[in-house]
Structures are given as structure tokens and as C-alpha cells.
Amino acid sequence: MMQLRTLIFTSVILPWLLSSAAKDEYMERGILDSTGNDILHNSNADQAAPPKVDELPTCLLCVCLSGSVYCEEVSPEMSTVPALPKETAYLYARFNKITKISNQDFADMATLKRIDLTGNLIAQIDDGAFSKLSNLEELTLAENKLTKLPTLPTKLVSFNANFNRLTTQGVKATAFKKLTRLAYLYLGNNELTAVPQLPESLHVVHLHNNKILTITDETFCKGNTSHYIRTNMNEVRLDGNPIMLSKHPDSFICLQSLPIGWYN
Incomplete structure (x- = not known):
């Protein structure tokens, strides 16, 4: 029975834990393009930049x-x-x-x-x-x-x-x-x-x-x-x-x- 539990942990649970940890690290570091730039974080920074007054609709x-x-x-x-x-x-x-x-x-x-x-x-x-x-x-x-x-x-x-x-x-x-x-x-x-x-x-x-x-x-x-x-x-x-x-x-x-x- 002990051998069966060890086999289940090694083949199923351990890979899931490693995959979850890798995903967390990936989200923290962002998405890197081929030149090493953080695409995800740069994209968010661009979205946060306030629009210029002449780019806004008049009724806003x-x-x-x-x-x-x-x-x-x-x-x-x-x-x-x-x-x-x-x-x-x-x-x-x-x-x-x-x-x-x-x-x-x-x-x-x-x-x-x-x-x-x-x-x-x-x-x-x-x-x-x-x-x-x-x-x-x-x-x-x-x-x-x-x-x-x-x-x-x-x-x-x-x-x-x-x-x-x-x-x-x-x-x-x-x-x-x-x-x-x-x-x-x-x-x-x-x-x-x-x-x-x-x-x-x-x-x-x-x-x-x-x-x-x-x-x-x-x-x-x-x-x-x-x-x-x-x-x-x-x-x-x-x-x-x-x-x-x-x-x-x-x-x-x-x-x-x-x-x-x-x-x-």
C-alpha cells in the first residue's frame, strides 16, 4: 500500500505542484519577448498613461x-x-x-x-x-x-x-x-x-x-x-x-x- 501511495504522489501530485509554482513565477516575472522585454508589464504601463486632452471625445x-x-x-x-x-x-x-x-x-x-x-x-x-x-x-x-x-x-x-x-x-x-x-x-x-x-x-x-x-x-x-x-x-x-x-x-x-x- 505504501508503495502505491508513493507512486501516486510521484506521478500525479508532484508534477501538479511544480507546474503551479512555475505559473506563479511566470506571472510575477511577466511575459518576455524575444529581446527580453516584459510584454505584460509594458502593456499595462501603456494602458495606465492618461490620454491627452485633444484625444478625448468632446462630451467627456x-x-x-x-x-x-x-x-x-x-x-x-x-x-x-x-x-x-x-x-x-x-x-x-x-x-x-x-x-x-x-x-x-x-x-x-x-x-x-x-x-x-x-x-x-x-x-x-x-x-x-x-x-x-x-x-x-x-x-x-x-x-x-x-x-x-x-x-x-x-x-x-x-x-x-x-x-x-x-x-x-x-x-x-x-x-x-x-x-x-x-x-x-x-x-x-x-x-x-x-x-x-x-x-x-x-x-x-x-x-x-x-x-x-x-x-x-x-x-x-x-x-x-x-x-x-x-x-x-x-x-x-x-x-x-x-x-x-x-x-x-x-x-x-x-x-x-x-x-x-x-x-x-
Whole structure:
């Protein structure tokens, strides 16, 4: 009987124990390729590496809800405009590190009605970046580093570029002339030395804290007629400019209220 037990241990149990021990050692050491590299452990290390922000789907980085995309203060930092779902109507990408808007960023986004890029680092916008946005009504580029403006969509109702570095050379005199629906124009805290042509549709125009030195009878009114009244415009801000408004009384004769600014 003892001989039978010894034979069973030697032929069955002992090989199983040795095989189990070898498997444990194999798992601890990993899988080696022909050059001696640990394939298993290297593979796990690659999987653990965090993806880059531009490799993640937009709706994992941002909140996507019923045609609105909220990408505010994204972490890790967002330096470019994300790829948007086709049905996006409202984009809020405030307080990120976006530096440039290219022609491709909104090329296929005709559904967009509102874009808010407040508080980024945008210093450059390709001239055609917004040209295909036929339904865009509100565009906010406040608190960036712009020195000039691109061509703007003609259906804009509100445009805000407060707190940039816009110069008169960078804002064409006719930049807003064809925007026949524009009601709210905010260009405060820039470096403008002149007032661009203002469309008849405007209700509010803010030009405070610039470097405007002069205006003419044509800036807000029509100098060749005293019967013209600008009925839409009810708020003009020119405070914080070096111009003394009391020297230009005929420049406001068509307005229903005097501009806010320096008269003394």
C-alpha cells in the first residue's frame, strides 16, 4: 500500500505542484519577448498613461446637453476649439487656454446660434473662421488678446469684444456696416482711436476706455440734415477716452440722449 501511495504522489501530485509554482513565477516575472522585454508589464504601463486632452471625445471633457456644449475651465487645459456635435447650437468655452480660431474650427457648424469664448488667450482668428455661420446671432470674444477682427457673420445681434487689444488698424471702418441686425456692440477697454461706422440697427454701443481722440457729425448722425433722428440708439458710452465731448455738440443732435463721457 505504501508503495502505491508513493507512486501516486510521484506521478500525479508532484508534477501538479511544480507546474503551479512555475505559473506563479511566470506571472510575477511577466511575459518576455524575444529581446527580453516584459510584454505584460509594458502593456499595462501603456494602458495606465492618461490620454491627452485633444484625444478625448468632446462630451467627456465638456457637458453636452440638448444642443448646448459647456466647456468651461476644462482640466486638463483646452488650447484649441473642440470638435463639436453636429447639432450644437450654443457653445460656451469660457476661461480656457485657447490661443487661435482657425477656418476649420466651425466650418461645418451652420447650426450655431451663440458662441462664448470669454477669458481665453485668443490672439489670432482666421478671417473666414465665422463666415459660414449663417445662423450665428451672439458672439462673445471678451477678455482675450485680439488686435484685429475677422469678417463677422451678417446675422449677428450681439457682439462683445470688451477687454482686448483692438486697434483702429485692426478694425476696419466698415467692419459692422453690413450687420443690419446688430443691436448690441461692446468694444470697451481696447485701443481704438476712432469710431467705426455704426449700423442703423444699433441700440447700445460701448466704446469706453479706448483712445478715441475725435468724432465727426457723421459718426452717430447725418451731418447734412437736422431732421434725422436715430430712434433705435438709446445708450452710447464714450467715457474713459481722451476726447472732450462738449467740443462736438452737433455730433449728437440725432440722438435721444447724450453719450456717457467727459464734457467739462
